[in-house]
Amino acid sequence: MxxxxxxxxxxxxxxxxxxxxxxxxxxxxxxxxxxxxxxxxxxxxxxxxxxxxxxxxxxxxxxxxxxxxxxxxxxxxxxxxxxxxxxxxxxxxxxxxxxxxxxxxxxxxxxxNEDEVRSTIRQAIEHYYLVKERERLYAEKVETMRKIARANRLSAMGIMAAGMAHEINNPLVAISTFLQMLPHKYAEASKDREYWEELYGVAVREVERIRLLVHQLLSYSKVTQSEKFEPVSINEILQEMVVFVENEAKKKGIHIKREYGADLPAGLMDRNRMKQVFLNILLNAVQATGRGGTIIVTTRYIVEDPENQFLQVAISDTGSGISQENLEKLFTPFFTTKESEGSGLGLMTSHHIVDEHRGMIDVKSELGKGTTFTLQLPLDPYRYDRRKANRHKVESSDL
The missing domain is CATH 3.40.50.2300 (Response regulator)
Structure with a gap:
């Protein structure tokens, strides 16, 4: 029962x-x-x-x-x-x-027999319940994936909006300066002063309109940034995401090996945003790894000094690997190594989130042998001095 x-x-x-x-x-x-x-x-x-x-x-x-x-x-x-x-x-x-x-x-x-029928009905109801529960969980999984995809797109839009805003701001300064000088240059030379003054007024208003648009884009980009930092067990949220991708891995006969460090302290981070990072990297690993391959997920705690303590996460796969040329473009907006799918936003967003946590993300890869993503996340982003941080070698079993 x-x-x-x-x-x-x-x-x-x-x-x-x-x-x-x-x-x-x-x-x-x-x-x-x-x-x-x-x-x-x-x-x-x-x-x-x-x-x-x-x-x-x-x-x-x-x-x-x-x-x-x-x-x-x-x-x-x-x-x-x-x-x-x-x-x-x-x-x-x-x-x-x-x-x-x-x-x-x-x-x-x-x-x-009355008791046998009662038992049979109970078993039938349990069967019905389990089928419905499985359908519900699957629907939740699909909806979660949609939400994550939407979050990726929104975050990417925010990042690009910020970049675009800075790109537009520079020429706006030059245009505005030019327009301010324009009336003085043409005041005496132009016979149609009224026309130039009207043109000048239109141009100034349009510049101001663009400046307002830029301000709105910058405001929008800030909405997607991580704000809710709380103590989080890195092993717990990583395990949640491993379980999330495990069915897809099993379909390809991929074994996910866990090497979680024991008694790791909680790190101060945005729980949902960091889960998004782990999911992006794990899904990439599953997609890149061939049938019968292996993915190794490792966590450990590293102390450099009282102010520089961090959690390290390494996700390694035995997939096809990434060329040096593509490695350099990996976190570029819209770049993807997948021929028929992928938006190229997942890893870019992950890099942005890790950066918000004042952490570092590093990728090592060799064609035909596999790829390792290594994340260094400060235990306390507010106290962590990234300039003094060292990149520590991943200690994991050989693939």
């Missing part, structure tokens, strides 16, 4: 053409389950359409539509509903075929 599962929250529909059988079934099981009854398929199908039925139990021998045929219809119209058939021993061959065809979850022989 599943602990804390409220079985009455998952209705059961019992179908039998005998009124006495329906009454008896209801009396036997109404204290344990929410019971609906129907005398035929004609009565059963509307109930399935209006009530959130989890389990249907039907007698095989009924006029017009026999039990197996009813369950076949239910499988087509309500595939999530768990289907159970009650039948006499003489119908055993028919039942076996129904089970093999996938129409029936389980069958119960007549005359049935």
């Amino acid at each position: 599943l602990k804390d599962l409220e079985y009455k929250g998952y209705p059961v529909l019992y179908v039998d053409d005998e009124e006495l059988a329906l009454q008896s079934f209801n009396i036997q099981f109404c204290n344990d389950f929410t019971i609906y009854t129907a005398k035929s398929s004609e009565e059963a199908l509307p109930i399935l359409n209006t009530e959130n039925i989890a389990v249907i139990i039907t007698d095989q021998r009924m006029p017009k539509v026999p039990g197996v045929e009813l369950l076949k219809q239910v499988m087509s119209t309500h595939p999530d509903v768990v289907r159970i058939l009650i039948t006499a021993y003489t119908d055993l061959d028919l039942v076996i075929k129904a089970i093999n065809d996938g129409n029936v979850y389980r069958y119960v022989s007549k005359p049935y």
